[in-house]
Amino acid sequence: MLSNKTALEDLKKVLKNKGMKYTEQRAVILQILFTLDDHLSAEEVHLVVKQKYPELNIGIATIYRTLNFLEEVELISSISFGKDGKKYEPNKKTHHDHLICVSCGKIVEFYDEDIEVRQESIAKINNFKITDHNMQIYGLCQDCQNKS
Amino acid sequence: MLSNKTALEDLKKVLKNKGMKYTEQRAVILQILFTLDDHLSAEEVHLVVKQKYPELNIGIATIYRTLNFLEEVELISSISFGKDGKKYEPNKKTHHDHLICVSCGKIVEFYDEDIEVRQESIAKINNFKITDHNMQIYGLCQDCQNKS
DNA sequence: GTCAATGCAAATCGTTTGCATGAAC
DNA sequence: GTTCATGCAAACGATTTGCATTGAC
Numbered sequence: 241m242l243s244n245k246t247a248l249e250d251l252k253k254v255l256k257n258k259g260m261k262y263t264e265q266r267a268v269i270l271q272i273l274f275t276l277d278d279h280l281s282a283e284e285v286h287l288v289v290k291q292k293y294p295e296l297n298i299g300i301a302t303i304y305r306t307l308n309f310l311e312e313v314e315l316i317s318s319i320s321f322g323k324d325g326k327k328y329e330p331n332k333k334t335h336h337d338h339l340i341c342v343s344c345g346k347i348v349e350f351y352d353e354d355i356e357v358r359q360e361s362i363a364k365i366n367n368f369k370i371t372d373h374n375m376q377i378y379g380l381c382q383d384c385q386n387k388s
Numbered sequence: 389m390l391s392n393k394t395a396l397e398d399l400k401k402v403l404k405n406k407g408m409k410y411t412e413q414r415a416v417i418l419q420i421l422f423t424l425d426d427h428l429s430a431e432e433v434h435l436v437v438k439q440k441y442p443e444l445n446i447g448i449a450t451i452y453r454t455l456n457f458l459e460e461v462e463l464i465s466s467i468s469f470g471k472d473g474k475k476y477e478p479n480k481k482t483h484h485d486h487l488i489c490v491s492c493g494k495i496v497e498f499y500d501e502d503i504e505v506r507q508e509s510i511a512k513i514n515n516f517k518i519t520d521h522n523m524q525i526y527g528l529c530q531d532c533q534n535k536s
Numbered sequence: 537g538t539c540a541a542t543g544c545a546a547a548t549c550g551t552t553t554g555c556a557t558g559a560a561c
Numbered sequence: 562g563t564t565c566a567t568g569c570a571a572a573c574g575a576t577t578t579g580c581a582t583t584g585a586c
Contacts, residue, residue, distance in 0.1 A: 259539095259540085260540070260541085261539090261540055261541065261584080261585050261586070262585075262586095263540095263541065263542080263584080263585075265541080265542075266541090281575095282575080282576080283575085297543080298542085298543085299542065299543040299544065300543095300575095300576085301542080301543070301544080301545095301576090301577075301578085302541080302542060302543075304575090304576060304577070305541085305542090305577085308576095308577095320468055325575080326575095339510070339511065339514055339516050341516070342519055342520075348514050348516070350510050350514065352506055352510055354502065354506050355503055355506050355507075358500055358502050358503050358506075359503075359525055362487070362498050362500055362525065363487065363525055363527055366487055366496050366498065366529075367529065367530035367533075368487050368489070368496070368525065368527040368528065368529055368530075369527050369528045369533055370525060370526070370527040371490055371526050371527050371528065372490075372525075372526040372527075373523070373524060373525040373526060374523070374524055375521070375522070375523035375524070376521060376522055376523070377507055377510065377511055377516065377518055377520075377521040378518070378519050378520040378521060379511055379516040379517050379518040379519045379520075380516065380517040380519065381514075381515065381516055382515035382516075385515075385517055407564095407565085408565075408566085409559080409560050409561070409564085409565055409566065410560075410561095411559075411560075411565095411566065411567080413566080413567075414566090429550095430550080430551080431550085445568080446567085446568085447567070447568040447569065448550095448551085448568095449551090449552075449553085449567080449568070449569080449570095450566080450567060450568075452550090452551060452552070453552085453566085453567090456552095473550080474550090
């Protein structure tokens with residue numbers, strides 16, 4: 241479990257290791273993902289940065305470059321939801337999957353041990369060595385069921 | 389389970405119902421998905437059509453329009469794989485999920501009753517009414533494990 | 537002072553749309 | 562003959578790239 245603070249420390253460490261530079265842009269993008277702790281698209285991150293740090297005048301290219309980098313070094317991760325495209329979240333938590341409301345877009349995280357175990361056996365049966373997996377359940381959340 | 393033949397019949401029926409026209413382009417695209425019985429991207433479908441029916445001189449716009457239509461009327465369905473984007477498959481089979489080799493791109497289909505049941509309970513716990521779900525397991529297939 | 541990172545604009549990729557032409561009915 | 566479907570090219574949205582400038586070290 242990474243806190244906001246340790247994530248920043250990790251960023252500095254990784255950058256130094258790779259001979260890369262610590263910049264405010266990189267720090268800010270990482271912090272936003274960790275403090276908002278939500279699932280944000282690249283554009284959404286851009287909006288938040290512009291709003292919270294207008295003096296930075298950050299470009300969309302930097303957003304993309306930084307998100308790609310942060311994902312590469314595993315400080316954040318991304319998932320592609322059907323229509324809504326790619327979204328990023330901080331790597332704070334252990335593995336989990338997502339319930340997504342098809343009406344309002346709400347995202348609920350869940351973890352199910354039984355499913356994890358079954359996935360392992362399915363991979364074994366098919367002679368696959370798992371590197372990763374993801375699962376999305378789409379449906380109507382309580383609120384949206386009530387509305388209709 | 390739809391065979392190649394019945395799929396074509398269904399297509400004709402749907403088109404008539406909707407006051408739309410039966411064209412060779414639409415038939416050919418449907419047939420390719422049913423006979424190859426693989427997971428193809430729009431571009432891949434385009435390539436196959438051009439190769440197998442060069443005289444049709446089919447445009448990429450028609451490919452997209454037709455794939456969208458066929459998916460809408462549920463003769464085919466699509467899934468988005470991480471890096472590889474959207475792929476289409478014929479609606480021949482019952483529901484299933486996918487194992488995907490991260491090295492060679494091979495796709496293996498599977499169905500697991502336990503997982504389906506668990507998904508239902510997870511949705512119930514979170515007050516979601518499931519409309520759909522999908523799950524991908526990424527890993528190395530047997531062949532690619534041997535290579536490395 | 538050096539080298540990497542940034543912002544900007546142009547380029548690119550996958551997909552969609554507008555429109556004149558051609559094919560199905 | 563009417564209407565819908567097609568091919569083509571232009572438009573589009575999301576993402577990436579090239580390049581001159583700026584900022585970290």
